Amino acid sequence: MMALEDLVVREEEGSKMEIDIKNKAENKLIFIVDSVDVSFLNALRRICTMEVPTITIEAVEIYKNNSTLFDEVLAHRLGLVPLISDLESTESILVPEECDCEDHCPRCSVSLVLKERGPKIVYSKDFSPTDPKIKPVYDTIPLLKLGEDEEVELEAIAQLGIGLEHAKWQPTTACAYRYYPLIKLDKSCEACGKCAEECPRGVLEFDEKKNKIKIVDLENCSMCKTCMSICEAGAIEVMPHEGKFIFRIETDGSLSPEEVLTSAGDILAGKSEKVVTFCKEGGS
Amino acid sequence: MIPVRCITCGKAISAYFDEYKKRTDNGENPKEVLDDLGLTRYCCRRMLIAHVEVW
Numbered sequence: 001m002m003a004l005e006d007l008v009v010r011e012e013e014g015s016k017m018e019i020d021i022k023n024k025a026e027n028k029l030i031f032i033v034d035s036v037d038v039s040f041l042n043a044l045r046r047i048c049t050m051e052v053p054t055i056t057i058e059a060v061e062i063y064k065n066n067s068t069l070f071d072e073v074l075a076h077r078l079g080l081v082p083l084i085s086d087l088e089s090t091e092s093i094l095v096p097e098e099c100d101c102e103d104h105c106p107r108c109s110v111s112l113v114l115k116e117r118g119p120k121i122v123y124s125k126d127f128s129p130t131d132p133k134i135k136p137v138y139d140t141i142p143l144l145k146l147g148e149d150e151e152v153e154l155e156a157i158a159q160l161g162i163g164l165e166h167a168k169w170q171p172t173t174a175c176a177y178r179y180y181p182l183i184k185l186d187k188s189c190e191a192c193g194k195c196a197e198e199c200p201r202g203v204l205e206f207d208e209k210k211n212k213i214k215i216v217d218l219e220n221c222s223m224c225k226t227c228m229s230i231c232e233a234g235a236i237e238v239m240p241h242e243g244k245f246i247f248r249i250e251t252d253g254s255l256s257p258e259e260v261l262t263s264a265g266d267i268l269a270g271k272s273e274k275v276v277t278f279c280k281e282g283g284s
Numbered sequence: 285m286i287p288v289r290c291i292t293c294g295k296a297i298s299a300y301f302d303e304y305k306k307r308t309d310n311g312e313n314p315k316e317v318l319d320d321l322g323l324t325r326y327c328c329r330r331m332l333i334a335h336v337e338v339w
Contacts, residue, residue: 144285173295252296
């Protein structure tokens with residue numbers, strides 16, 4: 001961030017944005033962002049899915065395989081196995097494009113050896129990685145089945161890459177945002193309770209004591225507007241809350257959602273920095 | 285063999301297949317097993333429900 005240091009940061013622009021974590025599980029994060037625009041959030045989302053690097057098996061050298069699974073099918077399956085690729089374990093590994101070797105070398109790759117003899121089911125836990133930190137996220141992924149006297153012996157080469165090149169390098173599975181819903185109830189409401197009855201997601205409830213419609217689960221609203229079309233008095237209105245979003249990110253376990261977002265923020269900052277340097281120095 | 289990942293969203297569903305199969309074979313309700321395993325999206329759920337292990 002050297003070029004940005006002497007730049008006057010417009011704090012008030014950034015500080016308006018508010019983030020509120022709603023749900024957090026092992027590989028899942030749901031949060032509500034307020035006071036942002038679609039363009040920024042979409043940039044972040046696209047970087048999360050497409051440009052955050054992870055490590056995945058890229059090449060497989062098969063020395064022996066007389067199982068019923070063809071070499072290419074096996075190699076394809078191996079490529080889809082998510083490997084732990086947090087910053088700590090991947091920081092010493094070079095990106096293949098930056099390495100000066102021709103194909104792959106120990107500086108830009110990690111190898112995982114698999115040597116098994118049937119009859120058995122070979123699982124992802126059977127890999128013996130050369131770097132103990134780079135190993136499959138899940139131990140229970142079935143890779144292939146071996147029958148009597150069937151053998152498999154191979155070396156898998158894992159390299160860093162991004163989702164733009166191949167979907168196997170995407171750290172995220174579900175990564176999306178939607179507008180925060182806004183429901184307006186008008187005074188002309190006749191308290192017929194039809195909207196609460198028709199709502200497919202249980203967002204509205206009819207309070208018989210107060211003879212009023214109540215919003216019970218606003219964040220579950222999908223803005224289908226069924227309530228609007230059923231209301232004869234036209235007293236209910238559903239619309240997106242401008243500048244407020246529900247962001248949901250789920251990863252395949254190679255990185256945590258927080259790591260993906262941090263990394264995405266870094267990449268976006270790096271890109272912005274390039275623009276700043278270009279404007280100040282007239283390109284490189 | 286079950287596909288390694290969900291064809292639609294990319295979740296590594298094959299990691300849960302052994303447990304799913306074991307539990308449903310023991311007579312548990314597939315719906316409850318899937319909920320318990322944390323497979324909430326219907327794309328991932330159909331991967332396990334519709335899979336037939338041929339060999």
